[in-house]
Amino acid sequence: MSSATEKLYLLISESVRDGSFRKAVFSKPVEKCSDGPSRIDVRPVSVKGRVQLQVTRRIGAQECHENIDAKEGVALMHRFSGLMFRDVHFGTSAAEWTARHSRKGKCTLTKRETTGTPSESDTSHNRNRQYLIPDGEACPFLVATGIMSADGRVRAKHYAKFRQINRYVEFIRDVADHLPRDGAIDIVDFGCGKSYLTFATHHFFRHVAGRDVRITGLDRRRDVVDTCNTVVRDLGLDDIQFCVGDIADFKPVGQVHLAISLHACDTATDDALSAAIAWGTDVILAVPCCQHELSSHLPKDGLPLFSDHGILHEKFSSLATDAIRANLLECAGYETRVMEFIDMEHTAKNLLIRAIRRISGDTATTVGSREQMQAFCRQLSIPPLRLQQKLEEYGLL
Numbered sequence: 283m284s285s286a287t288e289k290l291y292l293l294i295s296e297s298v299r300d301g302s303f304r305k306a307v308f309s310k311p312v313e314k315c316s317d318g319p320s321r322i323d324v325r326p327v328s329v330k331g332r333v334q335l336q337v338t339r340r341i342g343a344q345e346c347h348e349n350i351d352a353k354e355g356v357a358l359m360h361r362f363s364g365l366m367f368r369d370v371h372f373g374t375s376a377a378e379w380t381a382r383h384s385r386k387g388k389c390t391l392t393k394r395e396t397t398g399t400p401s402e403s404d405t406s407h408n409r410n411r412q413y414l415i416p417d418g419e420a421c422p423f424l425v426a427t428g429i430m431s432a433d434g435r436v437r438a439k440h441y442a443k444f445r446q447i448n449r450y451v452e453f454i455r456d457v458a459d460h461l462p463r464d465g466a467i468d469i470v471d472f473g474c475g476k477s478y479l480t481f482a483t484h485h486f487f488r489h490v491a492g493r494d495v496r497i498t499g500l501d502r503r504r505d506v507v508d509t510c511n512t513v514v515r516d517l518g519l520d521d522i523q524f525c526v527g528d529i530a531d532f533k534p535v536g537q538v539h540l541a542i543s544l545h546a547c548d549t550a551t552d553d554a555l556s557a558a559i560a561w562g563t564d565v566i567l568a569v570p571c572c573q574h575e576l577s578s579h580l581p582k583d584g585l586p587l588f589s590d591h592g593i594l595h596e597k598f599s600s601l602a603t604d605a606i607r608a609n610l611l612e613c614a615g616y617e618t619r620v621m622e623f624i625d626m627e628h629t630a631k632n633l634l635i636r637a638i639r640r641i642s643g644d645t646a647t648t649v650g651s652r653e654q655m656q657a658f659c660r661q662l663s664i665p666p667l668r669l670q671q672k673l674e675e676y677g678l679l
C-alpha cells in the first residue's frame with residue numbers, strides 16, 4: 283500500500299471515529315462491468331439515535347442503499363479506495379480530500395481546507411451544505427425530474443424550485459419526531475400531482491433520516507400518476523406507489539402516520555383533513571388552495587367593507603376558512619399551527635396548516651375552541667362548512 287493510500291485510510295477511519303466525517307464518494311471503477319456499481323456514496327446517518335454509515339451504490343440508473351455500522355463502513359471504504367475505484371472524494375468538517383489512483387496503483391492525495399476565512403465560492407458551498415438535499419450531490423429524483431444534472435449540479439433555471447423543495451423538506455424534518463420511532467412510516471400524499479414533494483418526502487426519510495417508509499401518492503389524474511409511476515420504476519423504488527383516485531373515496535391499507543395534502547383544490551383539502559383525523563394520523567400537513575365554499579355562503583351584504591372589492595372578499599374567505607379548519611383540528615385533538623409555506627410557482631397559496639395529534643386531549647380547551655368557532659360562524663351568518671359536517675358525521679367532534 284502506498285503511503286498516500288495509507289494516509290487516506292487513516293484519515294477516513296479517524297474522521298469516522300471523531301465524528302468529523304461528512305461524506306465519501308468513490309467513482310471511476312477499476313473494472314468496468316455493467317452489473318457493478320459505477321459510483322458509491324457514503325455518508326453518516328442517524329438511525330434510532332445511533333450514527334451509522336449509509337452506503338449508496340449506483341448501478342445503471344438505479345440506486346440501492348444500505349445502512350451499516352461505522353466499523354464495517356470504514357473497512358468497506360478501505361476496500362473501495364484504489365482497489366475498486368480510482369477516484370475518491372472525501373470530506374470532513376475541516377477539509378476536502380481528493381485521492382486519484384493511476385492505472386499502476388500510484389495514489390495522489392490533495393487537500394483543500396474548508397475552515398479559515400472562506401472565499402466567496404466556499405461561502406456558497408457551505409451554504410449549500412446546509413441544505414438537507416445538497417447541491418453537488420446527485421439526488422436520483424432531482425436528476426430524474428431534470429432539476430439536477432447527472433453529476434448532481436442544480437441547473438440554474440431550476441434553482442428556485444430546488445430551494446423550495448429544500449425548504450419543504452425542513453417542514454418534514456421538523457415533524458419527524460412526532461412519527462413512530464420504530465418500523466416503517468406510512469405516508470399518504472393526497473393530490474400529489476407531479477410529486478416533486480412526494481419524492482422529496484421519500485428522499486428525506488430514506489436517505490437523510492435513514493428511515494423506512496411506505497408512501498402512497500394519490501391523484502385523480504391518470505396522466506400524472508402514470509408519469510410518477512414511471513419515475514418510480516426508473517429509480518427502482520419499491521416503497522412508493524402512485525394511484526388514481528379521489529381523495530374522498532380513498533381507503534388506506536393500514537395505519538397512516540403522516541398525511542400530506544398540498545394545494546389540493548377547494549374542499550378536497552377538507553376531505554383529506556377529515557380522512558386523516560378519522561384514521562388517527564399522527565401528523566397532518568395541509569396547504570389549502572382556492573377555497574370557494576365559505577365565499578359562496580357569505581351573504582352579499584355580510585361583509586360590507588370586504589365585499590366592495592372582489593380580491594379582499596376572496597382573501598378574507600380563504601383566511602376565515604383556514605382559521606375554521608385550524609380550530610376544528612384543535613377540537614379534534616390536534617396541536618395546530620398555521621405557518622407561512624413556500625411560494626411554489628404554480629400557486630400563490632402559501633399557508634401551511636400543521637397539525638400534530640395530542641397524546642391526551644384537553645377537554646376544557648376543546649370545548650372553549652368549539653364555542654369560539656361557532657360564534658365566529660354566527661357572526662358571518664354561514665352554515666357549518668364541509669370539514670365540520672364531515673367530522674360531525676364521523677362522530678369526531
Ligand SMILES: C[S@@+](CC[C@H](N)C(=O)[O-])C[C@H]1O[C@@H](n2cnc3c(N)ncnc32)[C@H](O)[C@@H]1O
Binds near residue numbers: 501
Ligand atoms: C396544484 S396540484 C398540487 C400538486 C402537489 N401536491 C404540489 O403541491 O406540488 C393539485 C393536484 O391535486 C389533485 N386533486 C385535486 N382534487 C383532488 C381530489 N379530490 N382527489 C384527488 N386528487 C385531487 C389534482 O389533480 C392536482 O394534480
